[in-house]
Amino acid sequence: MRINLASVLVSDQAKALEFYTTKLGFVKKNDVPMGEVSWLTVVSPEDPDGVELVLEPDSHPAVRPFLDALVADGIPFTSFAVTDVQAEYERLVALGVEFTQPPTAMGPVTTAVFDDTCGNLIQIAAMIQAPGE
Template sequence: MRIRLTSVFVDDQAAARTFYTETLGFAVKHDVPLGADAWLTLVEPGDEGGIELLLEPSGHPAVAPYRDALREDGIPLLVLQVDDLAAEHARLEAAGVVFTQPPTDVGMALIAVFDDTCGNLVQLQQPKA
């Protein structure tokens, strides 16, 4: 058994595509129109066979209360691992990304949390050796 696909709910797929590719640096793997929405998945650049992140439309009525509760409690909906948290934090902040939690040492990792502009909080994590 393997994880092949996971998803994150987004308010606007086009805006999410722009943010996740141009700002965060992911690459589009699939962009298949499905009516007003699309099957829009991303992968790490150069890793076409890797785990896909589906930018899932947030139209289902259960999504808003779920995401609102997480955001209110400061809980990220997605965790992304980085090699150098300080460098990523500086790069993203320079690109205008708003952080809700600055880089913080939490024992086994360094973390920071930002707003993905698409309705979610996202945590960056750098594991410690």
Template sequence: MRIYVMSVLVDDQAKALDFYTEKLGFIVKHDIPMGAHRWLTVVSKEAPEGTELLLEPSEHPAAGPFKSALVNDGIPAASFQVDDLKKEFERLRQLGVEFTVEPMDAGTVRMAVFDDTCGNLIQLVEMVEGK
């Protein structure tokens, strides 16, 4: 068994597509019209055949309160791994990405958290154990 697709609930698919591709550097895997929305997935340039991230519309009535509760409690909706957190933090900050948690040590990882502009907090982690 393997993870195929994971979702992140987004307020606006077009805005999310711009942020996840132009700022984060993901590439589009699928963009299929589905009525008012799209089956819209992105993948890492480093692993184009890897797990897909579905930019899922926040249409379900529970989505808004769920996302708000996570953001209010500072809980990321997803976590992405990077090789060099300091370098990625600086790159994203130069692109205008707003961080809610600047790089910090957290056990076996260094981590930071940013706002994806679509209603979510996203965590970046760099593995430091064994380095």
């Protein structure tokens, strides 16, 4: 068994696609029209056949209160792995991405949290040392 899809709930698919491709560097994989929305996925250019991130419309009535509560409490909806949090932070800040938490060492990992402009806080993280070292 393996993970094939993961979703992030977004307020606007077109805006999300723009942000996730031009700012974060993901690549569009699927864009299948389904009425007013699309089956819209992006992938890492480093692994185009890997896990797809679904840019899922947040239209269910339970979604907005849930995401608003996470944002209000500063809790990221999901996390993306990076090699160097500080370098990625600097790259994204230069592109206008707004961070709610700068790079912060937390034991064996460094994390930072940004606003994806579509209703989510997203964490980036990198291991400082291998587990058990």
